[in-house]
Amino acid sequence: MKYQLLTIDLSNRSHEVEEIPDDIIRKYVGGRGLGAYLLYRFVPPKADPFGEENCLIFTAGPANGTNLFYSSKANVNTKSPLTGIYLFAVSSGILTQQMRRAGYWAIVIKGMAESPTYIDIVNRTVTFKDGKAIWGLETAKAQHAMLDGRDSKKFATVGIGPAGEQRILSAALFSEGSLYRCFGRGGAGAVMGSKNLKGLVVRGDREVKAGKPDQLEALNKKIAQWLKTDFKGWADTWRRYETASDLEKTNALGILPTRNWQTGQFEGWRGIDKSTTPMGWPEKGRACGPYCPTPGCREVVVKKGPYKGARSDFEWETIYAFGSSCGVDKMEPIVAASQICDEAGVDTMTAGMTIGFAMECFEKGLITAKETDGLELRFGDDKAMIAALKKLVVEEGFGKRLAQGTKRLSEEIKGSEDFAMHAKGMELGGYECRGLNGQALQFAIDTRGGCHHGYGLPARTEVFDNTRLDVAGKGEYVKKGAITRMLRDSLIICSFGPLYTDKLMSEVLTSIFSTNFSVEDLREVGERIMCQERLFNMREGFTAKDDTLPGRLLKEPKPDGPTKGALVPLKELKQVFYKAMGYDQATGNPTDALLTRLGIEK
Known part of the structure; x- marks a missing residue:
C-alpha cells in the first residue's frame, strides 16, 4: 500500500x-x-x-x-x-x-x-x-x-x-x-x-481496498447488529434529534451556559429544545455523508413570523451560542443566525459567543449604544442579535470589532477580561464546567483552545458516573478519553457514536492494513498525537501558564444547579493531568524523555 x-x-x-x-x-x-x-x-x-x-x-x-x-x-x-x-x-x-x-x-x-x-x-x-x-x-x-x-x-x-x-x-x-x-x-x-x-x-477513480475486506465487512455487520440491539436507544434518539437530544437534561444538570456563562440553567430552554420548541421539528433526517447508518441531519425551515423563510441545518453548539448564551428563548432566530453564518462562511460558535459577550459588556455599561451603532445589545433581544451578526459577517461598523472574536474584543474593553469566555483565544464549547472538572480541564489544556471535542468531551460521561467534582484521577480520565478521540479523528470516523471503542478500532485497522494493531499499539499512537500537537504550541512559546480559563470560572461561584457554589480547581487539575501525561510540571510540555520514548523528533 x-x-x-x-x-x-x-x-x-x-x-x-x-x-x-x-x-x-x-x-x-x-x-x-x-x-x-x-x-x-x-x-x-x-x-x-x-x-x-x-x-x-x-x-x-x-x-x-x-x-x-x-x-x-x-x-x-x-x-x-x-x-x-x-x-x-x-x-x-x-x-x-x-x-x-x-x-x-x-x-x-x-x-x-x-x-x-x-x-x-x-x-x-x-x-x-x-x-x-x-x-x-x-x-x-x-x-x-x-x-x-x-x-x-x-x-x-x-x-x-x-x-x-x-x-x-x-x-x-x-x-x-x-x-x-x-x-x-x-x-x-x-x-x-x-x-x-x-x-x-x-x-479520483481508483478503488480503495482493505487488506482483509471480509474482516472489514464482518465488522460492519457487527455494527449494524449493535444498532438494532445494544445501541438501539442511542441510534433512535440520534436519528431524531442528533447532538441536541438532551438539552432538557443538560439544563437540569446545571451545565447549560446561559447569558455568557453567568449561570448554568436557562429558564427559556423549552423554546430552544428540538423536542419541545413550538416551531416543530422535521421527522426525517439525512446522512452527512456516505456510510452513515444513523442519519440525523435536518434542514429546518421557519414557516412564519419575522424570520419566515430562514433555513439551516444546525447542531447543539449553534443552539447554545445563539440561544442560551445570548438569552434567546426562540428557535426561529437561531435558524436565521445559522443561515447567515453558513452563507457567509463563519463559525457559529465564535460569532454567537462574541455577541453574547458584547451583550454582557453592554448591560454592565462597559460599552454604549454609541459604540454599537445604536444597537441595544441586551440578553434575550433576538432582533439586536441578528442585527449585530449581519454587521459581523461583513465587518461593518461595530461588526468589525465583533469579527475579531471574544479575546481581542475583550482586550479593547477594560474590565471585561474575567467574563471573556475563551481559552487560548477560542470560545468555550457549550458545557458549563464549574462542577464539571474533567470538562474544565479539557477546556484549559486542549491544544486548539476552548474546544469541547478535541480531547473527548468528558462532560458527556462524568455527569453520570459521580466523578464530576473529583480531582484525583481526572488526569488519567481526560487522557484516556483524549486518546480515544485522537484515534477516531485519525482513522477518520465519526466521533459522535459510542460504538467505536479502542478495541473495535484496533480490529478495523488490523483488517485494513493486514497487520496487527493491538489496543496497546493504538493507545501509544494516541499519546504520540497528543504530544505532537502539544509540541507545535510549545514551539510557538506556549507553556503551562497558557493552560488557563476565564476568571469567571475560577473566582465566581456557580450560582445555580446541582453544583451550586462550585469553582474550577484549575491548579490541582493541571497537576494531575501533567503527571498522567508525563509532562514537565513547570512548563506543562512533553519532556525529552517522553518524546524519545514515543519516537518524536523536535
Missing part, C-alpha cells in the same frame, strides 16, 4: 507528489495524527497565519474510501489566525473518499496565489483555475460554480464564502456545496482566503 502526499504551491502554480514513509503511517495512522505530523514539518516556528509559510493540510485516514460505517469524515490542519496556535478541524462528506481514490493521503497547500484561484484535482491532474468570477459568492453557490456542471456525488468540493475572503478570524471551510458540512472552528477559512484560494475540487 502506497501512501502519497500531494503538495501544491500557489505562489509558483506548481505541485509535486512524494511518498509518506510506512513508519509515519504506523506511528500516526492518518487524519488528525498525520496532519499534526505534517503541520509541524511544513509550517516553521512563528509563521504568520496569513503568510505564505502557513499551510492548509487536508488529510485522509485508513478508513476513508472504504465502506466502513461512519467513515465519511475529513480533517484539516493549519496554524489558526484566531488563536495563533495549532488547529485541526473535521467535516463530513466525500472529500477524503475522493482523495484516497485519487491516490492521496494528504494534500498540502502552501504559498499564495496572485489572484483569486481555485484548484481542480482529478486523479493525477492538478489544474489552477481562474476564480475571479466566483470570488464574492456565498459558500454553496461558489462550490456549485466550481463543479461547473459535474456530479456533486462524484466530485468533492471544499471552499470559503465572503468571510474567508475578508479574512474574518473565525471564517470556516464548507464542503460538498452544502450549508451544513463545515470545518468550523479556528479560522481555516480565513487562511484559505489569505491565499487567494476560493476552494478545491477533488475526484
